[in-house]
Amino acid sequence: MKKSNIFNKLYIFYRDGFSNMTVGKTLWLIVIIKLFIMFAILKVFFFPNLLNSTYDTKEEKSEHVRHELINKAK
Amino acid sequence: MELLDVTLVNWSRAQFALTAMYHWIFVPLTLGVGIIMAIMETIYYKTGDEKWKTATKFWMTIFGINFAMGVATGIILEFQFGTNWSNYSWFVGDIFGAPLAIEGIFAFFMEATFISIMFFGWKKVSKRFHMISTWLVMVGATLSALWILVANAWMQYPIGMEFNPDTVRNEMVDFWAILLSPIAINKFFHTVLSGWVLGGLFVVGVSSWFLLKRRDVDFALKSIKVGAIFGLVSTLLIIWTGDGSAYHVSQKQPMKLAVMEGLYEGSEQANLIALGVLNPAKKSYNDTINPFLFKLDVPIPGLLSFLGYRDFNAFVPGIKDIVDGGYKSPEGIAMSFAEKQTRGKKAIQALSDYRTAKVNNDTINASLYKAELVDNYSHFGYGYLEKPEDLIPNVPLVFYSFHIMVMLGMYFLAIFALVLFLLYRKKIENSRLVLWVALLSIPLGYIAGQVGWIVAEVGRQPWAIQDILPVQAAISSISADSVKLTFFLFLFLFTALLFAEIRIMVKQIKKGPEAE
Secondary structure (H helix, E strand, O other): OHHHHHHHHHHHHHHHHHHOOOHHHHHHHHHHHHHHHHHHHHHHHHOOOHHHHHOOOHHHHHHHHHHHHHHHOO | OHHHHHHHHHHHHHHHHHHHHHHHHHHHHHHHHHHHHHHHHHHHHHHOOHHHHHHHHHHHHHHHHHHHHHOOOOHHHHHHHHHOOHHHHHHHOHHHHHHHHHHHHHHHHHHHHHHHHHHHOOOOOOHHHHHHHHHHHHHHHHHHHHHHHHHHHHHHOOOOEEEEOOOOEEEEOOHHHHHOOHHHHHHHHHHHHHHHHHHHHHHHHHHHHHHHHOOOHHHHHHHHHHHHHHHHHHHHHHHHHHHHHHHHHHHHOHHHHHHHOOOOOOEEOOOOEEEEEEOOOOOOOOOOOOOEEEEEEOOOOOHHHHHHHOOOOOEEOOHHHHHHOOOEEOOEEOOOHHHHHHHHHHHHHHHHHHHHHHHOOOHHHHHHHHHHHHHHHHHHHHHHOOOHHHHOOOHHHHHHHHHHHHHHHHHHHHHHHHHHHHHHOOOHHHOHHHHHHHHHOHHHHHHHHHHHHHHHHHOOOOEEEOOOEEHHHHOOOOOHHHHHHHHHHHHHHHHHHHHHHHHHHHHHHHHOHHHO
16 A cells, blocks of 8 residues: 555656656657667667677687787787 | 778777767766756755745756756767777776766666656655755766766776786776776866866856846846856866876876977976977977977976976976887886887787687696786787887877866966956946856867867877777777768767757746746
8 A cells, every 4th residue: 555655656746747847848859869869770770789799609709809909910 | 901990990089089079068067067056956955045946946957958968978989889999898898897887777877866856856855855866966977977987097097907818808806996096086076077167167157148138137146156156166176186187197198298298308397388389390209390389388497397296307208208218207217119019019929829829728838828918918009009100199189189278277267266256346247248258158168178088088099098909909890981971970960969959058048047
């Protein structure tokens, strides 16, 4: 009973907070668009984690970097 | 192939610089205005004066706009680590990962939790709890800065780790050495204080606008007073931490100091340059051309020696000395570039030979190669440099950035002191020229922060990690065109965000405190 009361209070707190926002609504819209562009477009299509997407094991990754570090010095 | 590498290195660096610089447009104002709004709310809590509440809410809205625009812009830097700087990301291992993870888990969630109470809780929680929440938001924001700055300081002065040739990673062996490194502590305070100075300038500038318009005068006077006191104290403190930076740079990154001062030939009792114009005809570190067309020293003999080594007679090495070696440094007689390069090449060869020995189950030779790698590891990165010029950062960019930063620091001190003097004399409202100057000084706070980062980051080139990994070894072997494409994508995205921020913020400022 007490737990649901806390959750209810929290729900009302955030509901009232969000609904009473003025400039905040515009800001949230910008934040959501920005996060969508970053994570759903840039991260997915332009910024793969090169080592994670190419190699499965830690040994393979360290071998790749070792190879890179040694060859770049030649 | 070499040309392609240079192009890739430059575009990767340019992209990182672009995103870091845009990120640093948003962050310092959050740090500075945030503390000012918390101070105002504390005054409201103590006095119960509703006018302070109105002022707090106005600056809180400005804080919120800036926070929303800037939030997650730093994550893009992490995207780049995985794609453009994968060698670096793997090589630094958990040393970079741990502070960033702590930032994500602790500081960010702390901010996120209390920021909702700060914005939504005015009539829902007690005055005391609300004020504490506001301060906790700022503690969280500042701690976020701490962890990323600890990671950056480690790149400038790598300690507390051991290189593991089996995993090809630097592994953390002493967390506290990394966290409490003198470079990290000084960098944290210097950087956060730069945000506080900007916050002071911003509040003073915006309040000046209200006074010029003769609008909301009581609010503007309250705000300008808090902003100017806060700005003045922050500027004094940043001069102190700046002195600490100069000292640490002298000890750990002498090339950066030499470039900051355009010092080619070192000397004892070295003077600090107040103003100078570099000679574009100087093309090489070891030609005989005078590096300056004009220079004016600070009239305290040996000030640079004192700032760098706490001794007016100390020897400050120039670029040529650092390349040639042979001078007395804090670690003993300095090695030349050629000696360091030889050690670096030995270390890289030992890494290669160690691997071969391990594959062949040749444990005796493996341990010998490992010992050779450990012996020479402190100069590992020099093995990638071909010639002494590769060791020298861009002198004009760092020299002018450093002197612009210092001059702006002095200017901020003067403007805050002048505003406070006029406030004390009750003449600020009619000092329209000073109000205009204060308003127009807001962009200078941003410029000071940006040139400060140029000094810190361009000044340590070619290193991604000081002495251990240069940028050309740190980058991934990917297409330069793909980096170029994402550079322009970021340029577009961040510029759009910046324009949105300015537009929303100006509109909100024009509405004034009564809109709250």
